[in-house]
Amino acid sequence: SQKIEQNSEALNIQEGKTATLTCNYTNYSPAYLQWYRQDPGRGPVFLLLIRENEKEKRKERLKVTFDTTLKQSLFHITASQPADSATYLCALSRNSGYSTLTFGKGTMLLVSP
Amino acid sequence: DTAVSQTPKYLVTQMGNDKSIKCEQNLGHDTMYWYKQDSKKFLKIMFSYNNKELIINETVPNRFSPKSPDKAHLNLHINSLELGDSAVYFCASSQSQQGEAGELFFGEGSRLTVL
Structure with a gap:
């Protein structure tokens, strides 16, 4: 069956360090992958999209990689700040006529000062 | 202006009742969604x-x-x-192109509690 796996344990890091979150998937061939941020009590907010033919995408302090051979995406936040503390969700495209997104369970990131 | 708005934000009701949640988007998108996020935070x-x-x-x-x-x-x-059925229900919208979902814009969620 299709699975998207993200670390269920929270990631605790020190301010200024680089946070790296992992998204692994099985039995998928996604055309693209997206990352979202979700704060408590709020809806998810889009961060980045990366396509299957792209290895890496950057946006300010964020970087996403997409390895379709390993079936893995890595999400990096450099120079992390306490304000980056949130849950980060990866989402894979799923083509069934019209595409939609299937989400992982998310990883909570806690950045301490 | 809120891009995707849902009402109500909170809904507490008894088992067996019927309820509705409304969603509106002012982004001009052509695709809208309902997602359910359960107590384990799984967004489906x-x-x-x-x-x-x-x-x-x-x-x-x-x-x-x-x-x-x-x-x-x-x-x-x-x-x-x-x-x-107790969960948070999220409405979302996107501008689909050639069958791709594109970036999703989510509402703030409607927390439904069934007693």
Whole structure:
């Protein structure tokens, strides 16, 4: 069956360090992958999209990689700040006529000062 | 201006009741969705509408009936509520191109508690 796996344990890091979150998937061939941020009590907010033919995408302090051979995406936040503390969700495209997104369970990131 | 707005934000009701959640988007998008996020924070697609037409209907009990009166609105009606329906329901919209979902814009969620 299709699975998207993200670390269920929270990631605790020190301010200024680089946070790296992992998204692994099985039995998928996604055309693209997206990352979202979700704060408590709020809806998810889009961060980045990366396509299957792209290895890496950057946006300010964020970087996403997409390895379709390993079936893995890595999400990096450099120079992390306490304000980056949130849950980060990866989402894979799923083509069934019209595409939609299937989400992982998310990883909570806690950045301490 | 709120891009995707849902009402109500909180809903507490008894088992067996019928309730509705409304969603409106002012982004001009052609596709709207309902997602359910349960207590384990798992965000799962329920329905998707493109230009008022139902295009995705996941394995959802038929007590759940979506309705899209126009492409800016997608409502969710739930009959005979059960305890397991307690969750946060998120509405989202996107501008689909060539079948791709694109970036999703989510509402703030409607927290439903069934007692």
